[in-house]
Amino acid sequence: MGCLVSTPQDSGGNRRRPGSIGEVSVYVPGFRIPKPVDFSLSLGDQLPKNLMERLSALRTRVVVMAGQEAPTVSRTRRKSATQHGGSTLADLHQALQDYLPVLLGLVKDGSQLQHNVQFAWMNQEDEAEETAISNAWYEVLSVLHLMAMLSLSQANLLLLPRTSCDGYQPKVSEENRRASVDIFLKAAGYLDCAVRHVLPQFPTSLREDLPVDLAEGVLRALCLQALGQGVDIQLGMAIDSAKATLAVKRRLACEMVKYWQQAQDNIMNLPLANGWGGKHRLFIKWKYVEAKAAAYYYHGLILDEGNTEKSHGMAVAALQAADEYFKEGKRSCEAFNAASPLSRNPPLWGTMKYLSEKIPKDTSSKVRINRDLYSHEKIMETAPTLPDFSLALKPDEFQLPPVVPSWNEDNVGGGQASSNHLKGERR
Numbered sequence: 001m002g003c004l005v006s007t008p009q010d011s012g013g014n015r016r017r018p019g020s021i022g023e024v025s026v027y028v029p030g031f032r033i034p035k036p037v038d039f040s041l042s043l044g045d046q047l048p049k050n051l052m053e054r055l056s057a058l059r060t061r062v063v064v065m066a067g068q069e070a071p072t073v074s075r076t077r078r079k080s081a082t083q084h085g086g087s088t089l090a091d092l093h094q095a096l097q098d099y100l101p102v103l104l105g106l107v108k109d110g111s112q113l114q115h116n117v118q119f120a121w122m123n124q125e126d127e128a129e130e131t132a133i134s135n136a137w138y139e140v141l142s143v144l145h146l147m148a149m150l151s152l153s154q155a156n157l158l159l160l161p162r163t164s165c166d167g168y169q170p171k172v173s174e175e176n177r178r179a180s181v182d183i184f185l186k187a188a189g190y191l192d193c194a195v196r197h198v199l200p201q202f203p204t205s206l207r208e209d210l211p212v213d214l215a216e217g218v219l220r221a222l223c224l225q226a227l228g229q230g231v232d233i234q235l236g237m238a239i240d241s242a243k244a245t246l247a248v249k250r251r252l253a254c255e256m257v258k259y260w261q262q263a264q265d266n267i268m269n270l271p272l273a274n275g276w277g278g279k280h281r282l283f284i285k286w287k288y289v290e291a292k293a294a295a296y297y298y299h300g301l302i303l304d305e306g307n308t309e310k311s312h313g314m315a316v317a318a319l320q321a322a323d324e325y326f327k328e329g330k331r332s333c334e335a336f337n338a339a340s341p342l343s344r345n346p347p348l349w350g351t352m353k354y355l356s357e358k359i360p361k362d363t364s365s366k367v368r369i370n371r372d373l374y375s376h377e378k379i380m381e382t383a384p385t386l387p388d389f390s391l392a393l394k395p396d397e398f399q400l401p402p403v404v405p406s407w408n409e410d411n412v413g414g415g416q417a418s419s420n421h422l423k424g425e426r427r
Helices: 039-043 049-073 087-110 136-158 174-201 204-209 216-240 246-267 276-303 309-338 350-373 419-423
Strands: 004-007 020-023 119-122 130-133 342-344
Touching (some): 119 136, 174 216, 216 246
16 A cells, blocks of 8 residues: 655645745755644544554644744754754754654554555655655655754754854854764764665555655765765865875865765756756755865875876876866856755855865966976876775664554554555555
8 A cells, every 4th residue: 555646736835935045055955844644534543542642743743843944944044043053953853853753653563554644745856746645654754854854954054154253254163064074974874764774665666656855866865965065074174184184185085076976876867846956956066076176186286296297297187177177166056056946155164265275276386387397298188087985984873763662552553464555555
C-alpha cells in the first residue's frame, strides 16, 4: 500500500514563493511544510487514547511552528538571530526530535498501521505543490529532510558576517565558523540516514513517485553540499593559520572540488522546478566553480616550487585555470542571485575574500615571469590534472531514535503487516 496524491502547481494552493531571500552564505531550498492530519479518523480505536492524543499533539505542534517559521526563515534575520542561529529554528528542530520517536511507532515491526494515515506535505522543489502518501515512512523521510533544512538555515545565520566591535569590516567569528562545521556534519548525518535507512523502506514504485524534494539525488546532493561547505570553512581557517602548509590548503581545496562535483552529478538531471529547485542547481554550479578556482590556485603555487621548466609551465597553466574559474565563479554567482527568489551576497569573508585578492595578483605575476623565462611552447595550454585525495569529512552518524515505550503496550493495535503491506503496494 501507499496511496499517493499529488496536487499540481496550478491548483491555487498557498506554497510560499518569497520574492527575495536576502543574504545567502548557505543555500536552503525552502521548507517543506506538513499539512494537518486527523489521526482519530485514520487510526480509530487501534491506539490507546493517550497515545493517539500524544501523537496528534506533537504533530500539530510541528505543523503550527513550521507554518510560522517558513515565511521568515527565507529572509535574513540578523536582529532575531542568537549566536547559535536563532531560537525559533532550534524550537522547531526540538519539536521534530520530540515527534520522531512517537511517529516511529507507526512503522514498528512492520506494523500495518504505517499505511493507515495519509500524510501530506507542501513541496518546494517539485512541480507538484503538495504530495500526500499513505505511508508513515514518507512522514519519517519528510521529518529528517526538514531537520536537515533547519540545520542548514542555522548554519547560514552563523555564517553571515557581523560588524566587529573594532569597527572594521564585517567578519564571521572563529567560534561561529567552528560551530557551523559541526552543524554541517549534523545536517549531512540526517540526510545520510534518510538515504541509507529510510529510502530503502519504500518499494521501487513508490520511490519513483516521491516528490523531487525527497528524491535520492536531491538528498545526496544536499548531504554533499553540507560536507562541501564544511570543508570550505576548514580551508578558510587554514588560510588564517600560520601553521597550515600549502599542501594542507591544496588538499582541502581538492577535497572541496570532489564534494561539489558529486553534488552536481547527483542533481543535474533531476526535474527540479523553477524557483527553489532551479536556484538550488545554480548554487551548486557556482560553488563547484569556486572550489576549482581554489584548488587550481594552490596546485599552481606548489607546482611553481619545482625546479624544472615543465613544473613552472604546469604552474602557469594551473594559475591561469584558477583565474578563469574565478571569473566564471563571479558570473555563476550573479546568475544564482538573479534567479528567483532573488538573493544577494554577504560581504566577502573567509576563503573567497582571500582568493579574490590573491588569484588575480599571483596569476598575473607568475604568468608574466614565466613567459619572460620560457618560450610560448614551454607553457602548457591545458591545466594539469588536480591531485586526487580521499574525502576526509564524513556525515555525523545519525540513527533513528528508539520508539517510545508506550507503543509496547498490549492494547496497541496493528499487529504484523501482511507481505503485501511490507512491499508497500499502492492503492
